[in-house]
Amino acid sequence: MIKVENLKKSFGRLEVLTGIDLEIQKGESVVVIGQSGCGKSVLLKHIIALLRPDEGSVVVDGQNVFELKHVDLMDFRKRVGVLFQFGALFDSMTVAENIGFCLKESLHMKPQQVKQIAEEKLALVGMKDVGHKMPSEISGGMKKRVALARAIATEPDIILYDEPTTGLDPISADMINELIVDVNKKLGVTSIAVTHDMASAYKIADRIIMLYEGKIVWDGTPDQIRQTDNAIVKQFITGSSTGPITVH
Amino acid sequence: MDEHSPVFDLRPTTLISGLGRLSLMLGRTLLAFRYFFSSLHLVVNQMYHIGVKSIWLIMITSVFTGGVSAWQAAYQFKNYVPIRYLGGAVGKAVLIELAPVLTALVIAGRVGAGIAAEIGSMKVTEQIDAMESMSVDPIRYLVMPRFAAGIIMLPIITALADFIAIFGALLVAVSLIGVETETFMNGFKQLFTLSDFFSGLIKATAFGAIISMMGCYHGFFTSGGAQGVGASTTRAVVSSAVMVLIADYIMATLLFRI
Numbered sequence: 001m002i003k004v005e006n007l008k009k010s011f012g013r014l015e016v017l018t019g020i021d022l023e024i025q026k027g028e029s030v031v032v033i034g035q036s037g038c039g040k041s042v043l044l045k046h047i048i049a050l051l052r053p054d055e056g057s058v059v060v061d062g063q064n065v066f067e068l069k070h071v072d073l074m075d076f077r078k079r080v081g082v083l084f085q086f087g088a089l090f091d092s093m094t095v096a097e098n099i100g101f102c103l104k105e106s107l108h109m110k111p112q113q114v115k116q117i118a119e120e121k122l123a124l125v126g127m128k129d130v131g132h133k134m135p136s137e138i139s140g141g142m143k144k145r146v147a148l149a150r151a152i153a154t155e156p157d158i159i160l161y162d163e164p165t166t167g168l169d170p171i172s173a174d175m176i177n178e179l180i181v182d183v184n185k186k187l188g189v190t191s192i193a194v195t196h197d198m199a200s201a202y203k204i205a206d207r208i209i210m211l212y213e214g215k216i217v218w219d220g221t222p223d224q225i226r227q228t229d230n231a232i233v234k235q236f237i238t239g240s241s242t243g244p245i246t247v248h
Numbered sequence: 249m250d251e252h253s254p255v256f257d258l259r260p261t262t263l264i265s266g267l268g269r270l271s272l273m274l275g276r277t278l279l280a281f282r283y284f285f286s287s288l289h290l291v292v293n294q295m296y297h298i299g300v301k302s303i304w305l306i307m308i309t310s311v312f313t314g315g316v317s318a319w320q321a322a323y324q325f326k327n328y329v330p331i332r333y334l335g336g337a338v339g340k341a342v343l344i345e346l347a348p349v350l351t352a353l354v355i356a357g358r359v360g361a362g363i364a365a366e367i368g369s370m371k372v373t374e375q376i377d378a379m380e381s382m383s384v385d386p387i388r389y390l391v392m393p394r395f396a397a398g399i400i401m402l403p404i405i406t407a408l409a410d411f412i413a414i415f416g417a418l419l420v421a422v423s424l425i426g427v428e429t430e431t432f433m434n435g436f437k438q439l440f441t442l443s444d445f446f447s448g449l450i451k452a453t454a455f456g457a458i459i460s461m462m463g464c465y466h467g468f469f470t471s472g473g474a475q476g477v478g479a480s481t482t483r484a485v486v487s488s489a490v491m492v493l494i495a496d497y498i499m500a501t502l503l504f505r506i
Contacts, residue, residue, distance in 0.1 A: 045377070048381055050380055074383040075383070077380070077382065077383040078382075080381065082377075082378065082381040084374045084377065086373060088373060088374040088377065088378035089378075090370075090375055090378070091375070101379075101382060102382035102383070102384070105382070106382055106383040106384050154382075
């Protein structure tokens with residue numbers, strides 16, 4: 001279980017998270033929605049302790065990730081796969097080397113084993129025969145699929161998806177959504193995805209959370225959010241420029 | 249100027265926090281040397297990028313450095329100092345000052361900028377976050393190999409620069425100034441000491457540490473996309489050059505007692 005308690009984070013004078021409380025059950029697929037810059041990715045980075053909060057805690061299976069010793073934090077991170085917003089593929093490595101990076105450098109697997117897993121995961125995301133290519137030689141949608149293959153290479157317990165469909169055409173985006181649903185089901189993982197793509201949210205979420213002005217303003221199922229009267233949520237999910245949310 | 253430019257922002261608070269971050273990174277890098285042998289492939293790769301790929305550039309700059317120092321020494325000797333001392337004076341200047349400092353400044357431009365741009369673009373495209381999320385310490389994987397390669401390769405290419413610069417000086421002395429090869433070499437041998445040569449290499453080792461650390465530091469604290477990468481690159485080169493010259497003065501006073 002992941003428990004976020006009173007999480008607060010500011011960058012200089014800008015308050016991004018002003019007190020987030022959230023519980024995510026094992027095996028649950030949670031989608032965090034909200035405007036660009038509302039702190040969705042910041043929340044995600046706190047869960048894996050890539051950022052340190054000003055206040056509050058993130059407790060995963062009884063352990064506060066911010067209090068873990070360096071070695072324990074490294075062990076914890078081995079249990080988590082992350083798909084970054086723009087893939088964050090290492091541009092000096094081939095696609096296969098990207099997928100095998102954690103297996104080789106962190107889990108110290110043998111080269112043959114690394115190669116085999118990389119091939120398996122590439123096949124799983126429908127990307128056979130591109131292992132030898134450099135990230136600069138593949139399209140945006142393919143990069144996301146490779147990044148997904150890299151995120152699941154270690155067969156993690158938790159997967160974090162940061163804007164998995166941003167910048168993709170609707171067909172590629174749907175393909176990524178299908179893959180995420182498939183991966184979550186096959187691996188039985190706990191997943192947290194942040195997005196402002198509602199089609200993606202409806203497809204992959206068991207539960208949707210909305211962030212607004214650094215706080216959670218909505219927590220419910222996809223069916224509940226479709227029928228909500230909450231003016232902030234309604235404006236966001238319908239994509240209206242008029243309403244309580246103002247764009248600065 | 250953004251908050252990650254303490255080298256240029258001389259307000260006490262930013263200067264102190266910048267020095268703190270730099271010291272912390274240096275400390276973590278030195279600790280990461282316990283993985284030196286397990287990361288040898290990364291160190292060798294960086295030695296190739298920092299050292300081997302710089303050889304042609306260093307050869308060109310050194311041959312002209314030697315040539316101009318011979319010409320200017322001969323100009324200053326005119327009517328005051330016998331020309332037989334030309335080899336000795338040029339040799340000493342090259343070994344203790346010109347080769348280490350000019351090599352370091354050229355490497356700061358080529359390698360320091362490259363390191364800052366590479367790590368900076370990895371930072372802004374979240375590749376460093378991705379590395380950390382995969383339990384791989386970026387200090388161990390990115391910084392330590394570059395730092396180690398810097399301190400190994402700078403003395404080696406400085407020794408090469410010594411040789412090429414003296415050859416350039418000899419070429420100019422013989423072909424344009426009209427000094428006999430034997431006269432030049434005798435003058436060189438007369439004033440040559442091994443300690444001068446090694447003092448130059450000690451300086452080069454320190455310059456290698458400065459250049460690689462400045463490149464890594466500014467790359468690591470890059471923010472703001474392509475513009476941020478450009479700014480970090482500039483900062484890495486300028487701060488390396490300034491620190492090389494300051495370190496040169498400090499080491500000169502320590503190594504060469506008057």
